[in-house]
Amino acid sequence: MGSDTRPLYDRPIDANRKIKVVCLGAGYSGILTAIRFPQHIPNLELVVYEKNADIGGTWYENRYPGIACDIPSHVYQFTFESNPNWSRFYATGGEIQEYLKDVAWKYDVEKYVRFRHYFQRAEWDEGTQQWRIELTDLNTNKTVTDTCDILLKGTGLLNTWKWPHIPGLHDFKGPYMHSAAWDSSFDWTDKRVALIGAGSSGIQILPNIQPKAKQVVHFMKGKTWISPVGYGAEEGGESDGVAISEEQRRIFRENPSVYQSYRHQIEGGMNKSQLVTFRDTDIQKFFWKMSDDSMKEKLKKKPWIYESMRPDYPPGCRRLTPGPGYLEALVEDNVEFVGSGIRKVTETGLVDDNGNFHEVDAIIYATGFD
Numbered sequence: 001m002g003s004d005t006r007p008l009y010d011r012p013i014d015a016n017r018k019i020k021v022v023c024l025g026a027g028y029s030g031i032l033t034a035i036r037f038p039q040h041i042p043n044l045e046l047v048v049y050e051k052n053a054d055i056g057g058t059w060y061e062n063r064y065p066g067i068a069c070d071i072p073s074h075v076y077q078f079t080f081e082s083n084p085n086w087s088r089f090y091a092t093g094g095e096i097q098e099y100l101k102d103v104a105w106k107y108d109v110e111k112y113v114r115f116r117h118y119f120q121r122a123e124w125d126e127g128t129q130q131w132r133i134e135l136t137d138l139n140t141n142k143t144v145t146d147t148c149d150i151l152l153k154g155t156g157l158l159n160t161w162k163w164p165h166i167p168g169l170h171d172f173k174g175p176y177m178h179s180a181a182w183d184s185s186f187d188w189t190d191k192r193v194a195l196i197g198a199g200s201s202g203i204q205i206l207p208n209i210q211p212k213a214k215q216v217v218h219f220m221k222g223k224t225w226i227s228p229v230g231y232g233a234e235e236g237g238e239s240d241g242v243a244i245s246e247e248q249r250r251i252f253r254e255n256p257s258v259y260q261s262y263r264h265q266i267e268g269g270m271n272k273s274q275l276v277t278f279r280d281t282d283i284q285k286f287f288w289k290m291s292d293d294s295m296k297e298k299l300k301k302k303p304w305i306y307e308s309m310r311p312d313y314p315p316g317c318r319r320l321t322p323g324p325g326y327l328e329a330l331v332e333d334n335v336e337f338v339g340s341g342i343r344k345v346t347e348t349g350l351v352d353d354n355g356n357f358h359e360v361d362a363i364i365y366a367t368g369f370d
Contacts, residue, residue, distance in 0.1 A: 016042040022133060022148040024119050026050035026109075027057020029154030031100060032078065034109040047146065048109075048154075049117040049135055055104050058158040059097040064182040064201060064366075066208035067093035070322055074263050075270065078103060084252030084259050089242035117144070122151055157369065164196070164367040168345040176363035179205060190214045191361040194350055196342065198224055198309075200321050202366035206335070207325030209364075215334050217358045219350075221341040223311040226327055227320040228294035277316035284314060291315045298327035305330055308339030 021044065023033045030048045037046055054060050069076050073086035076096070081103050087095060104110060116138040123132050131151040137144050161180035163169055169176075177183045179201040189212045195202055198220040210216055252259040276287040292310070299306040311317075330337055340353040349359040 018043045018045065019150065020045040020130075020148040021047075021150045021152060022131070022146060023048045023152040023154050025057060025154035025156065025159065026052075026055040026113050026115075027059070027154065027156055027159075028100070029152075029156065030057070030113070031055060031104055031109050033152060033154060034104075034112045035107045038112075046112050047148070048113045049119060050113055050115050051118045051138070051159075053115055054101075055109065055113065056097045056100050057156060059093050059100060062093055062158070062180055062182070062201075063184065064179045064205055064364075066204035067201075068204060069093070069096060070200070072266050072270070074259075075266050081106075082256070082259060082263070084256075085249050087244060087249075089244060119155075160370045161368070162370045164342075164365060166342050166345055171347055172345050172349075172363055173347045174361050174363070176365070179364060179366040180369070186362070188213045188362065192217070192359065194219065194358065194360040194363045195366060196364065197366035197368065198222065199366060199368055200319075201368075203321050203323040203326045205364060205366055207329040210329040210332055210335055213334065215336065215360075216329075217336045217338060217350075217360060218330070219338045219340070219342060219352070220309065221339065221353075223309055224318065225291050225311060225315040225320060226295055226309075226323045227315065228290055229322065279314070284316070287316075288314045295327060299331060301331040302337065305337045305339070308337070 019041065021033075021037060021041075023030050023046070026034075026048050030050065034046065034048055038044055052060055068088075068090050070090060072089055073083075073091040073095075074089075076091065077083055077099065083099055091099075118136045118138055120134045120136055120143075122134070124130075125132050125147075128147070130147045130149055133146045133148065133151065135144050135146070136142070158180070161178050163178065175183065175186055177186065179197075188209045191213055192215045193209060193213050194217045195206055195209070196219045198218070202218075202220075203226070206216065206218060252262070275281065275283050278284055295310065296303075296306050299309075329335060336358075338352050338356075338358070343351045343353050343355070345351075345363070346357075349357055350363070351357050
């Protein structure tokens, strides 16, 4: 038998080897990584690369009027960092961002984060058994590289917004913006505004701009169900968002076990709500009729909107949006609903697929992400 030439390492047998982890994104996932990994992985080197100038992910980026979460606040949080001070049953985006900042400060998350670093590509190096990563430092616009043993993608689904493919989109002479790149200086008061899209963003934006706008032309070529109730509504989430009284918050602060039981109650209700997605069950048929009746009633002033918007599939096939105030805003006199696509954008407005021209002062593209 030949001699064994494998090397012997001069180290204790129970010593943990060094391991480097790179996480892409400093939203909910990146923050959790920066908290839990150092707690549980010995001899860890951790870097979190974030393209923005601050943590928070989608709650940092999205700042359009009306932004909120349709998951109850009391369960849209880390299990180990209960916040008894949520001001609303469905928290606004700004309040969620404040919560994330507070948690990150408590656990010193930012010492791991490299801000304004945009991920470009990664390749596995078989020889070194590591990932080779390429990023752009947005502060210098220079390419930087890094290596790691484990690459974690914590970028989520809502991180790369895109313009829709509409001819002439950038020919428009007035202000125009994507909902995920909101211009905080934009004032829609007494303006004719085109709002394109009726996903979660468009549904939240409309009731917040309608009261002050001169006119809103709302384009929606697809169909969607607007749920009559929010997730977890039976536990206190009525459709108006529900402000939580200071007295209730005091009870939660002073009685952690009461607050934990309340959170469990909401979780249980949300889990049961998934039963409406089971085809041909009694509960699905009941919820289908309830959603249909609610939309028909709220849109009775403009029944053609109901006919244009109503899907032929049951609620739950696509993600439901409660949309507090959305249907009510649609029937206001200063809102024009256009149930078709857009043929082109001009310097002063938009031409819909039926050939009708709509002159507007500003355009909001609530058209989603890549």
